[in-house]
Amino acid sequence: MSSVLELKNLSFVYGQKTPFEKRAVDNVSLSIEKGEFVGIIGHTGSGKSTLVQMLNGLIQPTEGQVLLDGEDIWQNPKEIRKVRFKVGMVFQYPEYQLFEETVYKDIAFGPTNMGKSEQEIDMAVRKAAEFTDLKPELLQKSPFDLSGGEKRRAAIAGVIAMDPEVLVLDEPTAGLDPMGRDVLLSQIVQYHKKRKNTVLLVSHSMEDIARVADRIIVMNESHLVMFDKTREVFSHGRELEKIGLRVPQITKIMLELKEKGYDVPDGILTVDEAFSALSSLLKKEGKIW
Numbered sequence: 428m429s430s431v432l433e434l435k436n437l438s439f440v441y442g443q444k445t446p447f448e449k450r451a452v453d454n455v456s457l458s459i460e461k462g463e464f465v466g467i468i469g470h471t472g473s474g475k476s477t478l479v480q481m482l483n484g485l486i487q488p489t490e491g492q493v494l495l496d497g498e499d500i501w502q503n504p505k506e507i508r509k510v511r512f513k514v515g516m517v518f519q520y521p522e523y524q525l526f527e528e529t530v531y532k533d534i535a536f537g538p539t540n541m542g543k544s545e546q547e548i549d550m551a552v553r554k555a556a557e558f559t560d561l562k563p564e565l566l567q568k569s570p571f572d573l574s575g576g577e578k579r580r581a582a583i584a585g586v587i588a589m590d591p592e593v594l595v596l597d598e599p600t601a602g603l604d605p606m607g608r609d610v611l612l613s614q615i616v617q618y619h620k621k622r623k624n625t626v627l628l629v630s631h632s633m634e635d636i637a638r639v640a641d642r643i644i645v646m647n648e649s650h651l652v653m654f655d656k657t658r659e660v661f662s663h664g665r666e667l668e669k670i671g672l673r674v675p676q677i678t679k680i681m682l683e684l685k686e687k688g689y690d691v692p693d694g695i696l697t698v699d700e701a702f703s704a705l706s707s708l709l710k711k712e713g714k715i716w
């Protein structure tokens with residue numbers, strides 16, 4: 428595997444040399460492989476948003492480098508716009524950025540700016556609408572006539588339509604009802620499976636992260652404190668609690684059983700895994716056959 432993004436000693440300071448100086452990201456180094464699904468977790472204010480905004484050149488690191496496909500994205504600052512096509516960013520509440528007369532035009536905005544032909548744009552819009560399950564008849568409506576969930580999906584389709592190498596989503600399901608959250612998360616998983624592009628997902632939902640991420644970046648007070656396989660990260664339940672994070676509920680129940688002396692494995696992530704671990708434990712103890 429080769430890395431798509433490499434962060435080298437990356438730092439960002441807000442209001443440098445002012446009384447409000449704040450080191451929001453401090454000396455982060457890591458590398459993300461092509462096609463990985465990476466979760467980013469951390470308490471509010473730990474530096475997650477600042478970190479992801481440096482990945483597509485929205486803000487320039489105070490120190491360190493972001494390498495995309497091996498090249499420093501700030502090597503030629505005039506070319507930074509191109510990086511934004513390669514690293515697509517979906518911000519929190521992206522629907523506030525919808526502004527065109529029709530949903531179609533909104534989704535077409537990115538590919539149009541990339542200089543694609545009309546035919547290519549049309550194809551990109553329709554494919555992105557399909558990924559986000561927006562019915563073709565919605566495309567000619569005003570974005571303001573859509574439901575909350577549809578608006579969110581239209582905004583995400585606008586980023587997917589640029590076919591970015593890396594898709595970064597900052598709390599994409601925030602504010603949606605449980606069903607809307609599940610649907611959107613499944614669409615993101617489908618997108619990742621089919622396009623095989625790299626996806627980075629910032630989320631407060633440990634259940635969501637456990638379901639989708641290959642690896643997890645854990646931020647705390649501007650520092651990278653863990654970057655490891657999902658199961659490995661969630662097997663450190665007590666350490667995560669110390670920095671204000673929790674593990675998925677099922678993982679916590681299993682952790683408590685382990686702490687009571689039951690012989691169950693670490694880092695259980697799903698109900699099915701818990702069921703099979705408990706079944707084999709009960710069999711071993713002769714409680715069931």
Ligand code: ADP
Nearest residue numbers: 441449451469470471472473474475476477478
């Ligand atoms: P998170 O996304 O994990 O909530 P942020 O990256 O938004 O964290 O914030 C990290 C730190 O930087 C926090 O202490 C926050 O108050 C500070 N911060 C964020 N944005 C700004 C800004 N525009 N100006 C000054 N400080 C900021």
